[in-house]
Amino acid sequence: MKVSSFGYTYIMNDFCILPELCNFSCDYCIYSNATVEQKSIPYKISKYYDKSGDNIEFFDYVANVLMNSTQCFPTPILRICGGELFLLKNIMYLLRKIHEKFETVQIISNGFFLTPYILSEIKELGNCVLHISLDGHTQELNAHRVHSSYQQEIILNNINHIIKLGIPLEIASCLTDRNTKDYEEVVKFFNDIEGDILLLPFPVRGKGSEMFVPSKQDQKQLFKILERYDLYSKVLPPIKYVESLMNYYENGYRNIKCYIPKAIVQTFYNGDIYSCCMDWSVRVANINSQNRKEIIEQIQKNRIYNIYDMFPPKLRSCRECFTVSEIINLYFEGKISDKELCNMQLFSGKTTLKMMNELRKEIIKNVK
Ligand SMILES: C[S@@+](CC[C@H](N)C(=O)[O-])C[C@H]1O[C@@H](n2cnc3c(N)ncnc32)[C@H](O)[C@@H]1O
Numbered sequence: 001m002k003v004s005s006f007g008y009t010y011i012m013n014d015f016c017i018l019p020e021l022c023n024f025s026c027d028y029c030i031y032s033n034a035t036v037e038q039k040s041i042p043y044k045i046s047k048y049y050d051k052s053g054d055n056i057e058f059f060d061y062v063a064n065v066l067m068n069s070t071q072c073f074p075t076p077i078l079r080i081c082g083g084e085l086f087l088l089k090n091i092m093y094l095l096r097k098i099h100e101k102f103e104t105v106q107i108i109s110n111g112f113f114l115t116p117y118i119l120s121e122i123k124e125l126g127n128c129v130l131h132i133s134l135d136g137h138t139q140e141l142n143a144h145r146v147h148s149s150y151q152q153e154i155i156l157n158n159i160n161h162i163i164k165l166g167i168p169l170e171i172a173s174c175l176t177d178r179n180t181k182d183y184e185e186v187v188k189f190f191n192d193i194e195g196d197i198l199l200l201p202f203p204v205r206g207k208g209s210e211m212f213v214p215s216k217q218d219q220k221q222l223f224k225i226l227e228r229y230d231l232y233s234k235v236l237p238p239i240k241y242v243e244s245l246m247n248y249y250e251n252g253y254r255n256i257k258c259y260i261p262k263a264i265v266q267t268f269y270n271g272d273i274y275s276c277c278m279d280w281s282v283r284v285a286n287i288n289s290q291n292r293k294e295i296i297e298q299i300q301k302n303r304i305y306n307i308y309d310m311f312p313p314k315l316r317s318c319r320e321c322f323t324v325s326e327i328i329n330l331y332f333e334g335k336i337s338d339k340e341l342c343n344m345q346l347f348s349g350k351t352t353l354k355m356m357n358e359l360r361k362e363i364i365k366n367v368k
């Protein structure tokens, strides 16, 4: 894959399907107040437990949109996310249909519907990384996500199964007033398990996030993870990620540059393209109604990208933003090495590594 021109060759397509459909209602969920304009679609959606319906027509439509967007912007990585994808009956039909078009597929889920059968199917696809959202291994630590020990037990059993099957696993944890003080316990818990596990902690962001901010005292406890990084390096992200996270808390805002809108394209199942995968405030184009040339023109003339480029960050959403994709920013800044990048399954594909390297050169050259 060739890096054609600055900014329009992306490492990842972040593809979102029906963000409003979920079986959970996590207290901090950003999707519940997302401003994305939803176009009505002429399909009846069947849920996991529905007796009738199979979603096949809907998934054929979705696969077609994704293929159009992949033709327009080929990427080695697909990040695919709902709402909750596995609440959609027959989601495996879609995953089977599209997975081969990508080097790696990162599947985001709350983990609840991942039965042994579904997991064995995911394993069979051969190129998937599971990214499960979990704030802690106990119900107390995970309290902003689950409201019963039954839910917690199911998720943990499913996670166990993922590990046993050897599917690469990322555990995404929102740091809140409930889990930050004891997050080291979460790290220890997973560190003691044999398997391909990567923990990715990050702050809650967006409207209402203030109510989840851990106290300064809790943050101090979190900082101990950095002091004992060597003990836990097996399950922690590269040390610069952890340092940056601590830095974010010390400053109260991000003070490193962001290249995410240049590295990831945010697309939706209805063809909409948004300006940034972490900030769905600006819809820049639609894959169904425009060709590549028109889409690139739309992107080029949209002033939001100049605002994203400003440093220190101009937008509140940017100042508050610290996400799992910080790995990409830190790599572009030369703070994460090729070897560290390669250690993370998501980035370890040959094409991905090559493109990350080329994009880094291209982006840094154009920014300076
Ligand atoms: C919105 S969820 C959708 C996928 C799936 N239902 C899940 O929970 O993983 C995608 C990711 O966004 C995270 N998330 C949700 N609300 C957030 C917020 N306000 N700030 C930061 N991350 C958030 C979730 O924890 C999850 O890791």
Ligand code: SF4
Residues within 6 Å of the ligand: 022, 023, 024, 025, 026, 029, 030, 031, 032, 082, 083, 084, 110, 133, 145
């Ligand atoms: S499971 Fe995911 S989408 Fe559902 S409410 Fe929780 S964070 Fe939001």
